[in-house]
Amino acid sequence: MLVDVILGLQWGDEGKGKIVDYLADKYDIIARFQGGPNAGHTLYIDGVKHVLHTIPSGIFRKGKINYIGNGVVIDPITLVKEIENLEKQGVPVQERLVISKRANLILPSHKMLDAASENAKGASKIGSTLKGIGPTYMDKTGRNGLRFGDIIEEDFIVKYELLKAKHLQLLQMYNFDFDLNEMEKEWFEAVEKLKTLKQVESVYFINEALKKGKKILAEGAQGSMLDIDFGTYPFVTSSNTISAAVCTGLGISPKHIGEVIGITKAYCTRVGSGPFPSELEDEVGEKLRQVGGEFGATTGRPRRCGWIDLPALNYACLINGVTKLIITKADILNSFEEFGVCTHYAYDNKETKDLPYDMVNRKIKPTTIYFKSWGNIDAQQAMPAELLAYVDYLEKYLNTKVAMVSNGPGREQLIELADK
Ligand code: GDP
Ligand code: IMO
Ligand code: MG
Numbered sequence: 001m002l003v004d005v006i007l008g009l010q011w012g013d014e015g016k017g018k019i020v021d022y023l024a025d026k027y028d029i030i031a032r033f034q035g036g037p038n039a040g041h042t043l044y045i046d047g048v049k050h051v052l053h054t055i056p057s058g059i060f061r062k063g064k065i066n067y068i069g070n071g072v073v074i075d076p077i078t079l080v081k082e083i084e085n086l087e088k089q090g091v092p093v094q095e096r097l098v099i100s101k102r103a104n105l106i107l108p109s110h111k112m113l114d115a116a117s118e119n120a121k122g123a124s125k126i127g128s129t130l131k132g133i134g135p136t137y138m139d140k141t142g143r144n145g146l147r148f149g150d151i152i153e154e155d156f157i158v159k160y161e162l163l164k165a166k167h168l169q170l171l172q173m174y175n176f177d178f179d180l181n182e183m184e185k186e187w188f189e190a191v192e193k194l195k196t197l198k199q200v201e202s203v204y205f206i207n208e209a210l211k212k213g214k215k216i217l218a219e220g221a222q223g224s225m226l227d228i229d230f231g232t233y234p235f236v237t238s239s240n241t242i243s244a245a246v247c248t249g250l251g252i253s254p255k256h257i258g259e260v261i262g263i264t265k266a267y268c269t270r271v272g273s274g275p276f277p278s279e280l281e282d283e284v285g286e287k288l289r290q291v292g293g294e295f296g297a298t299t300g301r302p303r304r305c306g307w308i309d310l311p312a313l314n315y316a317c318l319i320n321g322v323t324k325l326i327i328t329k330a331d332i333l334n335s336f337e338e339f340g341v342c343t344h345y346a347y348d349n350k351e352t353k354d355l356p357y358d359m360v361n362r363k364i365k366p367t368t369i370y371f372k373s374w375g376n377i378d379a380q381q382a383m384p385a386e387l388l389a390y391v392d393y394l395e396k397y398l399n400t401k402v403a404m405v406s407n408g409p410g411r412e413q414l415i416e417l418a419d420k
Contacts, residue, residue, distance in 0.1 A: 001210050001213050001214060001215060001216070001256075002256055002257065002258030002259075003031075003210070003216040003217075003218050003246060003250070003252060003256050003257055003258055004027075004215075004216070004217050004218070004258045004259040004260075004261065005217075005218045005220065005243050005246050005257065005258075005259065005260045005261065005320075006019055006020050006023070006217065006218070006219055006220060006261045006263065007220030007223070007224065007241065007242065007243060007260070007261075007262060007263070007320060008220060008221075008222060008223030008224065008241070008262075008263050008264075009223060009224050009225075009262040009263060009264045009313055009316035009317065009320070009322070009325075010223045010224070010225055010264055010265065010268055010269070010270075010309070010312070010313070010316070011222075011223050011225045011226055011268075011269065011270035011271070011274075011276070012039075012221075012222045012223040012226055012270075012271070013040075013223075013265075013269055013271065013294075013296070013297065013303065014223060014263040014264055014265050014328055015263055015265065015326075015328035015329060015406060016041055016057070016219065016220060016221070016263050017041025017042050017043050017051075017052060017057040018041075018042065018043060018044070018057075018328070018406065018409060018411070019261075019263055019326055019328070019404075019406070019414075020041070020056070020057035020058060020217065020219045021043045021045070021057045021058065021060060021061075021411060022411055022412075022414060023217060024057065024058030024060075024061045024064055024217060025061055026215065026217075027058065027064065027215040027216060027217040028064065028065065028209070028214040028215050028216065029058075029064070029065045029066075029067055029206075029209055029214055029215070029216045029217070030056040030057065030058025030059075030061075030064060030065070030066050030067070030216075030217050030219055031056060031066075031067040031068075031069050031206070031216060031217070031218050031219065031250055032054070032055075032056045032067070032068050032069055032072050032218075032219050032221065032249075033069045033071045033072070033218050033219070033220065033245055033246050033248075033249030033250050034069075034071040034072060034220065034221060034222075034239040034240060034241060034245045034249045035072060035073070035133070035220075035221030035222050035237065035239055035241065036053075036054060036072055036073035036074060036075065036106060036131060036132075036133050036136070036221075037053040037054050037074075037075050037078040037079075037106070037129075037131045037133075037298070038053075038128075038129040038131045038133045038221070038222070038237060038298060039052075039053055039054075039221035039222065039298065040052075040053060040296065040297025040298035040299075041053075041057050041219075041221075041297070042297050042409070043057060043060065043411070044409045044410045044411060045060055045411055047410070048089075050086075050089075051297050051298075052082065053078055053079075053082060053298065054068060054072065054074055054075070054078060054079045054082060055068070055079070055082050055083070055086070055093070055097065056068070056219050057219055058217070058219075059086060059091060059093065059096055059097070060091060064096060065096060065097075065098060066096050066097050066098070067097075067098050067099075067100070067200075067205070067206070067250075068097070068098070068099040068100060068103055069100050069103065069202060069206075069249045069250040069251070070100040070101075070102035070103050070202040070249060070250070070251060071103075071239065071245060071248060071249020071250065072100075072103045072249070073103065073104045073105070073106050073132075073133060073136045073137065073140070073239075074099070074103050074104070074105055074106060074148060075105075075106040075111075075131060075132065076105065076106075076187055076190035076191045076193075076194050077183070077186050077187055077190045078131070079190070079194065080189075080190040080193045080194065083097075083193075094196070094197065094198075097197060097198070098197075098198045098199075098200050098205070099148055099194075099197055099198070099199055099200070100148065100199075100200060100201075100202040100205070100251075101147060101148050101149025101199045101200065101201060101202070102147055102148070102149065102201075102202050103147065103148045104136055104137075104139070104140045104145040104146065104147055104148075105136070105145070105146045105147065105148060105150070105151075106131065106132040106133070106136045107132070107136075107146065107160070107163060107164065107167070107187070108180050108183040108184050108187050109163075109164050109167035109168065109171070109180060110132030110135040110136045110139070110167070111130065111131065111132035111135075111183070112167070112171060112176070112178045112180065113132070113134075113135040113167055113170060113171065113174075114128055114130050114131070114132045114133065114134055114135055115130050115176070115178070116170075116171055116174035116176035116178075117134065117135070117174070118130065119174070119176060120174055120176075124273075125273060126234065126235055126236075126272060126273055126274075127235070127271070127272025127273040127274070127301075128272070129272075129296075129298050129299050130299075131298070133237060133238050133239075134237075134238045135167075136238075137238035137239060138238070139163065144163055144166065145163075146159055146160060146163060148194075148199060149199055151191050151194060151195060152195060152199070164180075202250065202251035203251040205251075206250050206251050206252055207251070207252065210252070210256060218246045218249075218250060220241055220245075220246075221241065222237050222239070222241045223241060223316075224241055224242055224315075224316035224319060224320060225270075225312055225316065226241055227239075227240055227241045227242050227319070228240055228241075230242065230315075230319050232274045232275045232359045232360065233360075234360075235272065235273050235274025235275065235360065236274075242319050242320050243257065243260045243319075243320040243321055244319075257321075259323045259324055260320050260321050260322050260323050260324075261322070261323070261324045261325075261326060261403070262316065262317060262320060262322035262324070262325050262326070262400075263325075263326050263328060264308065264313055264325060264326075264327055264328070265308070265327070265328050265329045266308065266327050266328070266329050266330045266332065266333050266339075266390075267288055267292070267305065267306065267307055267308050267329070267332065267333065267339065268305070268306050268307060268308050268309050269288075269292075269294050269303040269304060269305050269306075270303065270304045270306075271296050271299070271301050271302075271303045271304065272301075274359075274360070275359040275360055275362075275364070276304055276306060276309075277309060277311075277312075277342065277345055277359075277364040277365075277366045278306040278307045278308070278309040278340070278342040278366045278368070279304050279305070279306040280305060280306045280307065281304075284336075285304070285305045285306060286305075287335070287336075288305035288306075288332065289302060289303065289305045291332050291335045292305065292329060292332040306342075307339065307340035307341055307342055307366075307368060308340075308341055308342065309342045309366070310341060310342055310343050310353075310394075310397050310398070311342070311343075311344065311345050311352075311353045311354065311355055312355065313398060314353060314397065314398055315354075315355050317398050317399075317400055322398075322400050323400070324400065324401055324402075324403040325394065325395075325398065325400050325401065325402045325403065326402070326403055326404045326405075326406065327391070327394070327402055327404070327405045327406065328405075328406040329406065330377060330387060330405050330406065330407050331377055331406075331407040331408050331413075333373050333374070334373065334374065334375065334376055334377065336373045337372070337373055338370045338371060338372055338373055339370065339371055339373055340368040340369070340370055340371075341368065341369050341370070341371060341390075341393070342366040342367065342368050343367050343368070343369055343397070344366070344367035345364045345365070345366060345367070346364070346365040346366075346367060347362045347363060347364045347365070348362070351367060371386070371389065371390050371393070372386050373386060374386040374387045377405075377407045377415075382415075383405070383415060383417075387405065391405065391417070401417075402417055403416065403417060404416050404417060405417065
């Protein structure tokens with residue numbers, strides 16, 4: 001059996017949660033492989049909005065296992081809140097959720113370090129979600145981290161205190177005001193609750209499932225342009241967000257990767273600092289934000305908006321080996337008579353489809369062409385000619401087929417495109 005992958009091709013918030021929830025019905029296991037509660041994945045089920053941060057987006061589907069893989073970083077406080085919220089709504093989380101022992105834990109002091117580091121950066125801050133992601137991955141690669149499996153070990157408190165002491169020293173260097181006591185109390189209470197969840201050994205769990213013929217869907221967080229290696233560094237997150245991370249984040253071999261389904265909005269957004277060549281800092285961008293409801297699912301921050309960026313999307317298709325595309329939020333372009341598509345970048349006196357090594361220090365001028373928009377696409381399965389022309393253009397530019405177009409936030413608001 002192969003593992004299919006769903007991931008974002010832009011700077012996050014492409015609508016991954018909605019698509020994973022829709023497709024989860026066809027799989028046995030839905031697995032998050034990286035990131036942490038910096039993610040906010042929104043699902044609308046029977047008109048009710050749900051936002052998931054750490055729990056995979058298959059949790060609403062009966063009979064499915066949702067797996068938090070070793071590549072994920074977990075904040076016990078956020079995770080327990082998520083579980084309690086879902087349980088209040090009658091979702092039997094305990095029976096549907098399993099967690100890798102190797103997933104690293106976000107400590108309260110990691111969150112303080114995130115805030116202190118951003119504060120010290122001043123105007124050049126990353127625009128982090130302040131969930132402690134960067135410091136936690138730093139401790140993971142620095143070989144200091146605490147892992148989920150540690151919570152049931154005898155020396156857990158000793159390990160915790162050691163790491164906290166290191167953080168307190170670092171915080172002194174930042175000269176940053178903080179109070180850990182309240183958060184620490186909540187954190188330890190949450191850890192107690194997490195002890196009741198099912199812990200698994202990544203490699204055996206996932207490979208035995210594959211051997212038994214279970215169908216697995218890997219759910220990405222963030223987007224390819226936020227990847228630690230290939231994104232708009234240093235304005236990125238601290239994990240690999242691309243398809244390669246499915247192997248390291250779940251413990252499977254590359255030979256088990258099946259379809260790589262890349263999600264892109266019909267336009268583009270970014271939240272936080274960093275390069276965004278096709279950004280619209282005018283009334284058109286503001287209209288996209290208002291009509292598209294472009295406010296962060298995790299932090300509530302207004303998202304920066306612009307036209308779709310095809311050089312960046314092409315780059316993302318290359319790194320991920322995307323086999324199918326899904327376009328979301330096509331309905332938002334209903335409200336525009338025409339819309340732009342960035343086809344090239346101009347920098348260093350040349351026009352090119354290639355991204356520069358250092359996007360931060362290049363003045364990039366986007367080349368934009370315009371497409372006529374469509375009227376209403378609310379009706380199921382009705383694809384206006386203008387939308388088909390746009391899909392056709394994207395397919396040719398990216399040399400990849402578009403499998404679905406999403407035309408609303410609801411689970412069923414999707415048009416599947418037949419093979420042309
Ligand atoms: P994710 O992080 O990739 O899961 O995306 P977010 O949940 O952060 O942001 C996507 C937003 O767009 C959410 O509010 C979704 O409910 C919404 N959404 C997803 N697909 C569509 C769509 O096709 N049309 C509209 N109007 N909204 C959508
Ligand atoms: P989902 O999964 C959009 C951005 C932050 C910031 C940068 C680093 O919902 O698509 P971090 O907290 O990771 O250190 O922040 O990355 N960022 C996201 N932007 N969607 C996300 O997740 C994001 N997760 C992180 O805004 O610019
Ligand atoms: Mg999101």
